[in-house]
Amino acid sequence: SACSSRYVRSQLHPMWQEPLEMPGGERQSPIDISLRKSVFDPNLKPFVTQYDPRTCQQIWNNGYSFLVEYDDTTDKSTLRGGPLEDKFRLCQFHFHWGENNTWGSEHTVDRHLYPAELHLVHWNADKYALFEEAIMEENGLAVIGVFLKVGKRHEGLQKLVDALPAVRHKDSVVEFTKFDPSCLLPESMNEYWTYAGSLTTPPLTEAVTWIIMKQAIEVSHEQLAVFRSLLFTSAEEEVQKSMVNNFRVQQPLKGRTVRSSFS
Numbered sequence: 294s295a296c297s298s299r300y301v302r303s304q305l306h307p308m309w310q311e312p313l314e315m316p317g318g319e320r321q322s323p324i325d326i327s328l329r330k331s332v333f334d335p336n337l338k339p340f341v342t343q344y345d346p347r348t349c350q351q352i353w354n355n356g357y358s359f360l361v362e363y364d365d366t367t368d369k370s371t372l373r374g375g376p377l378e379d380k381f382r383l384c385q386f387h388f389h390w391g392e393n394n395t396w397g398s399e400h401t402v403d404r405h406l407y408p409a410e411l412h413l414v415h416w417n418a419d420k421y422a423l424f425e426e427a428i429m430e431e432n433g434l435a436v437i438g439v440f441l442k443v444g445k446r447h448e449g450l451q452k453l454v455d456a457l458p459a460v461r462h463k464d465s466v467v468e469f470t471k472f473d474p475s476c477l478l479p480e481s482m483n484e485y486w487t488y489a490g491s492l493t494t495p496p497l498t499e500a501v502t503w504i505i506m507k508q509a510i511e512v513s514h515e516q517l518a519v520f521r522s523l524l525f526t527s528a529e530e531e532v533q534k535s536m537v538n539n540f541r542v543q544q545p546l547k548g549r550t551v552r553s554s555f556s
């Protein structure tokens with residue numbers, strides 16, 4: 294799909310080091326969400342996702358995470374409402390995780406770390422024709438962030454976990470169809486935080502309206518362990534490196550306000 298463009302391939306490599314600053318970065322991600330500093334906004338509506346599982350296409354190990362990619366050439370899988378003015382198309386989702394259950398998420402809540410974080414990536418199809426355009430614009434992307442915590446096995450996630458060994462190495466791709474990502478959303482959809490931020494890997498463009506769900510989803514320890522069995526490295530490389538700790542260090546708030554949809 295468009296969002297797995299050649300551009301993304303060229304931009305991503307796991308061991309890029311901080312501080313890879315976006316010049317003049319005023320709205321970088323991820324951040325810590327401070328409960329006492331966030332501001333309840335009663336005008337924030339619930340957001341609406343309409344995902345068609347038939348748009349699910351493949352899983353790709355891009356050497357930094359694994360992406361589940363959707364056909365984003367039509368409006369079959371969309372996100373609207375919440376803090377958003379426009380209609381956004383789902384193009385991919387991916388995760389960030391740690392080497393153990395102590396850390397792994399990119400965002401934190403009052404400094405609380407989760408073992409992993411899901412990002413559902415959408416681009417503004419009302420204003421732009423392609424994902425590649427949208428990533429360069431300040432209202433171009435909307436990403437739903439969902440925290441993962443260790444608990445009972447997540448039945449919906451298991452289909453994805455079972456496919457991961459087929460994409461163990463960087464640049465491997467496997468067909469993956471009929472997956473409805475709404476099974477990865479928490480029950481309470483109307484409690485979230487939202488703020489203006491950025492991509493968390495190069496090109497770090499400040500194009501993202503973040504929607505971070507308050508309620509985490511539960512996954513089992515064994516399911517997270519399969520995430521950690523993936524590799525940053527391709528099959529040809531001699532030294533294999535486990536794909537773990539693929540999260541960015543937190544960035545300064547620089548005066549931004551995090552709004553909450555709940556009081």
Ligand SMILES: COc1ccc(C[C@@]2(O)NC(=S)NC2=O)c(OC)c1
Nearest residue numbers: 301412414428436492493494495496
């Ligand atoms: C060229 O376009 C890109 C490049 C990287 C990413 C991945 C990421 O940086 N963005 C988020 S969100 N988490 C990440 O790791 C991307 O995702 C929308 C789009």
Ligand SMILES: [Zn+2]
Nearest residue numbers: 387389412493
């Ligand atoms: Zn991400």
